[in-house]
Amino acid sequence: MSRLHVVSGKGGTGKTTVAAALALALATEGRRTLLVEVEGRQGIAQLFETEALPYEERKIAVAPASDGAALRAAAGNGSGGEAPRGGGRRGGGEVHALAIDAERALLDYLQMFYKLGSAGRALKKLGAIDFATTIAPGLRDVLLTGKACEAVRRKDKNGRFVYDAVVMDAPPTGRITRFLNVNDEVAGLAKIGPIHNQAQAVMRVLKSPETAVHLVTLLEEMPVQETADGVAELRAAGIPVGGIVINMTRPALLDNGDLDIAARGARAGVAKALSQAGLGGARRGGLADRLIDPLLEQAREHAERVELERAEYAELTAIGLPTYELELLPEGVDLAGLYHLARDLRKQGPI
Amino acid sequence: MTADTTTLDASAPRLEVDALIDDPHTRIVVCCGSGGVGKTTTAAALGVRAAERGRRVVVLTIDPARRLAQSMGISELDNVPRQVKDVDESAGGELHAMMLDMKRTFDEIVEGHADAERSRAILENPFYQSLSAGFAGTQEYMAMEKLGQLRANDEWDLIIVDTPPSRSALDFLDAPKRLGSFLDGKFIRVLMAPAKVGGRAGMKFLNVGMSMMTGTLSKLMGGQLLRDVQTFVAAMDTMFGGFRTRADATYRLLQAPGTAFLVVAAPERDALREAAYFVERLAAEQMPLAGLVLNRVHGSGASQLSAERALAAAEALTDQRAEDTHADGADTADTRTASAAPAENNLEADGIVDLDAGKAGPRTAGGLSPAAAEHETPTSASAAQLAAGLLRLHAERMQVLARERRTRDRFTALHPEVPVTEVAALPGDVHDLAGLRAIGDRLAQNRTDTED
Numbered sequence: 001m002s003r004l005h006v007v008s009g010k011g012g013t014g015k016t017t018v019a020a021a022l023a024l025a026l027a028t029e030g031r032r033t034l035l036v037e038v039e040g041r042q043g044i045a046q047l048f049e050t051e052a053l054p055y056e057e058r059k060i061a062v063a064p065a066s067d068g069a070a071l072r073a074a075a076g077n078g079s080g081g082e083a084p085r086g087g088g089r090r091g092g093g094e095v096h097a098l099a100i101d102a103e104r105a106l107l108d109y110l111q112m113f114y115k116l117g118s119a120g121r122a123l124k125k126l127g128a129i130d131f132a133t134t135i136a137p138g139l140r141d142v143l144l145t146g147k148a149c150e151a152v153r154r155k156d157k158n159g160r161f162v163y164d165a166v167v168m169d170a171p172p173t174g175r176i177t178r179f180l181n182v183n184d185e186v187a188g189l190a191k192i193g194p195i196h197n198q199a200q201a202v203m204r205v206l207k208s209p210e211t212a213v214h215l216v217t218l219l220e221e222m223p224v225q226e227t228a229d230g231v232a233e234l235r236a237a238g239i240p241v242g243g244i245v246i247n248m249t250r251p252a253l254l255d256n257g258d259l260d261i262a263a264r265g266a267r268a269g270v271a272k273a274l275s276q277a278g279l280g281g282a283r284r285g286g287l288a289d290r291l292i293d294p295l296l297e298q299a300r301e302h303a304e305r306v307e308l309e310r311a312e313y314a315e316l317t318a319i320g321l322p323t324y325e326l327e328l329l330p331e332g333v334d335l336a337g338l339y340h341l342a343r344d345l346r347k348q349g350p351i
Numbered sequence: 352m353t354a355d356t357t358t359l360d361a362s363a364p365r366l367e368v369d370a371l372i373d374d375p376h377t378r379i380v381v382c383c384g385s386g387g388v389g390k391t392t393t394a395a396a397l398g399v400r401a402a403e404r405g406r407r408v409v410v411l412t413i414d415p416a417r418r419l420a421q422s423m424g425i426s427e428l429d430n431v432p433r434q435v436k437d438v439d440e441s442a443g444g445e446l447h448a449m450m451l452d453m454k455r456t457f458d459e460i461v462e463g464h465a466d467a468e469r470s471r472a473i474l475e476n477p478f479y480q481s482l483s484a485g486f487a488g489t490q491e492y493m494a495m496e497k498l499g500q501l502r503a504n505d506e507w508d509l510i511i512v513d514t515p516p517s518r519s520a521l522d523f524l525d526a527p528k529r530l531g532s533f534l535d536g537k538f539i540r541v542l543m544a545p546a547k548v549g550g551r552a553g554m555k556f557l558n559v560g561m562s563m564m565t566g567t568l569s570k571l572m573g574g575q576l577l578r579d580v581q582t583f584v585a586a587m588d589t590m591f592g593g594f595r596t597r598a599d600a601t602y603r604l605l606q607a608p609g610t611a612f613l614v615v616a617a618p619e620r621d622a623l624r625e626a627a628y629f630v631e632r633l634a635a636e637q638m639p640l641a642g643l644v645l646n647r648v649h650g651s652g653a654s655q656l657s658a659e660r661a662l663a664a665a666e667a668l669t670d671q672r673a674e675d676t677h678a679d680g681a682d683t684a685d686t687r688t689a690s691a692a693p694a695e696n697n698l699e700a701d702g703i704v705d706l707d708a709g710k711a712g713p714r715t716a717g718g719l720s721p722a723a724a725e726h727e728t729p730t731s732a733s734a735a736q737l738a739a740g741l742l743r744l745h746a747e748r749m750q751v752l753a754r755e756r757r758t759r760d761r762f763t764a765l766h767p768e769v770p771v772t773e774v775a776a777l778p779g780d781v782h783d784l785a786g787l788r789a790i791g792d793r794l795a796q797n798r799t800d801t802e803d
């Protein structure tokens with residue numbers, strides 16, 4: 001099972017939401033997950049309704065006890081025989097969060113390797129750190145992915161992994177391959193030196209089965225197209241792709257089959273039914289009768305969308321990856337909604 | 352009919368789109384907003400509309416959806432505007448469109464400002480290649496650069512600019528400045544230090560400090576990367592001032608009276624929060640905001656029927672149906688083929704779904720469609736079911752409407768001065784001229800009801 005889950009997808013499809021839900025879903029049975037953010041937007045803090053995250057790992061949520069304990073226990077046995085934390089308590093686990101800041105990561109890194117405390121500050125004054133973290137191609141991504149990989153590999157003094165899983169709220173599909181494939185980019189630029197070595201080490205983790213990139217999509221043309229392109233790109237780069245998360249699905253209340261029936265003369269019957277349900281007179285021009293046209297028009301639009309979604313769905317399944325579905329929460333995603341989505345993910349089996 | 356509940360409140364002034372695009376003083380329209388809200392669609396739709404109303408328009412799009420680009424004939428990235436066919440030019444207008452190629456735009460700047468040998472050195476520099484292929488901000492910078500070029504050409508009387516799909520609408524304003532200040536910054540001078548500072552006595556102390564710094568950088572980046580960067584910087588030296596100057600000039604262009612910003616947003620909390628930031632920022636920068644385009648808004652022709660009543664009625668019908676089926680099972684016989692006579696209808700005759708094929712898409716076929724599933728002819732029972740389905744759908748629609756209105760009202764309360772236009776959500780994607788015209792109509796019509 002992979003331990004680094006990278007969540008990407010077209011902008012606005014729900015990457016942050018899905019990453020958070022996944023981190024919660026994986027934190028059962030006393031497991032500990034780390035949710036990392038790399039774009040400096042404090043999306044996680046907003047979602048968990050806490051204050052802005054500092055550059056520091058901290059606990060932000062406790063996952064509820066699993067409702068699929070048996071399943072989870074089985075999966076747990078597969079992952080290196082690690083006993084759950086918390087002395088076998090069947091409770092929930094913990095989600096920790098970290099907003100990785102490229103600038104801080106670079107300064108830490110300079111400090112760690114070169115003891116560059118004050119020189120680091122001087123570099124910063126000059127704009128070199130700015131340069132390195134926002135402008136120098138690839139370097140920023142080395143730092144961000146490097147920090148995430150460090151968390152994946154980190155062990156406590158008993159030799160156990162500190163985090164059972166690390167979930168990354170990653171850049172969007174258009175940039176994800178480049179982001180993860182920092183090695184090619186950076187090795188082409190920095191052919192030797194510590195940055196080069198660091199990039200190589202990061203790449204080894206990212207290309208191993210320890211990593212899985214999941215793509216979030218909606219059942220709409222552009223996100224689906226981007227997903228297909230993204231999967232092809234990731235595969236070509238040798239980066240392991242995990243699953244496709246179809247977000248914000250809506251139930252099909254009616255489809256063209258129903259409309260077909262309506263078309264074949266059910267109009268009068270429908271008017272009568274509406275009238276019987278207390279919505280006014282069924283006669284031509286009666287209240288119920290006047291409802292029919294707008295209602296049918298809405299149904300036609302709905303059916304058109306359902307058709308479109310079916311086509312997009314078929315395209316997604318043709319990619320041949322496991323798919324997961326999360327419904328559209330009508331009131332938007334608050335903390336309760338997030339737990340709800342986590343539960344839905346868990347129900348759909350290991351991701 | 353029910354215009355009172357489906358159109359804008361009196362509190363928000365209306366954005367008069369036609370007045371804006373017809374005004375000969377309007378020379379540039381910039382469509383901004385957070386990711387995926389419909390910037391590209393809005394820009395293209397405005398272009399078509401303005402051209403068909405008689406203006407010579409060029410639309411600069413950024414990463415348009417593939418099918419949209421194809422239908423406009425701009426799927427080739429050649430970085431020059433192409434005339435769009437099938438636009439109605441009877442009013443004397445024309446539409447040209449292009450898709451931004453940021454690397455090409457960058458290359459052209461280099462080629463235009465350095466002699467052949469030097470520009471080759473730059474173009475072949477690996478550091479330049481990475482930089483131009485897209486580091487944070489290149490796309491925004493190049494969009495501005497291209498806008499400046501189009502404006503300088505003076506070949507069009509209206510330029511409509513799409514903005515990159517950045518995380519935040521503000522990136523469009525911030526990124527070019529960031530790049531500009533880097534290219535002008537101290538750090539660049541440090542990188543050039545070995546070439547420039549050496550030899551000047553007064554600079555000796557500084558020089559020592561700098562070579563220490565470059566020593567550190569060299570250790571960190573590997574000597575060869577630092578050399579690449581230094582060669583790049585040296586080769587670009589003459590151009591740096593140019594970047595900053597042009598970025599500043601374009602920035603001023605954006606503040607000029609002929610420019611109008613349209614902030615595009617979906618009626619969702621996050622998108623409108625971004626829109627509000629952007630509105631405030633434009634005001635702070637003294638950039639002229641024309642208004643807010645609220646895109647993909649839902650309406651209903653039956654808004655007199657509340658969600659609650661619709662649901663209650665649907666429930667009543669379902670209960671009643673349960674009894675009926677119990678009483679008379681014969682109704683469910685499959686007589687579909689016998690009843691294929693064309694009926695009086697207001698529905699399009701396309702897509703009659705075969706339900707078995709529909710199961711290929713398990714989610715969307717997921718139950719909830721009992722009438723169709725049984726392939727019934729219209730009987731009183733199926734009519735009741737159908738009515739119940741229509742009512743549930745309506746309830747869902749009304750809930751969406753209410754939510755969208757709340758979100759919108761929050762924005763208007765915050766910014767009552769901003770003119771707003773609403774664009775109804777079309778059921779499908781927008782990928783051809785007909786779709787763009789439909790969006791254009793809605794942009795100008797200023798209403799959300801969906802009936803025809």
Ligand SMILES: Nc1ncnc2c1ncn2[C@@H]1O[C@H](COP(=O)(O)OP(=O)(O)OP(=O)(O)O)[C@@H](O)[C@H]1O
Pocket residue numbers: 009010011012013014015016017018043172247248249326327328329330332333341386518619620621
């Ligand atoms: N299943 C869902 N039901 C309802 N709303 C959702 C759902 N998933 C996400 N959303 C909402 O959609 C919006 C976008 O979600 P989110 O911020 O997670 O997307 P993102 O892909 O991270 O966006 P960005 O590209 O801006 O980082 C948010 O307002 C979020 O609350």
Ligand SMILES: Nc1ncnc2c1ncn2[C@@H]1O[C@H](COP(=O)(O)OP(=O)(O)OP(=O)(O)O)[C@@H](O)[C@H]1O
Pocket residue numbers: 011221222384385386387388389390391392393413414415416514515516517646647648774775776777778779780781782790
């Ligand atoms: N009013 C509308 N009704 C239906 N679909 C729409 C509407 N407006 C836009 N769309 C669709 O929404 C999708 C996104 O639109 P568009 O590409 O214009 O957004 P964008 O803001 O440019 O996105 P990005 O930030 O990725 O550049 C497209 O598939 C488009 O066809």
Ligand SMILES: [Mg+2]
Pocket residue numbers: 015016017043169
């Ligand atoms: Mg996000």
Ligand SMILES: [Mg+2]
Pocket residue numbers: 390391392413414415513514515516
């Ligand atoms: Mg766009």
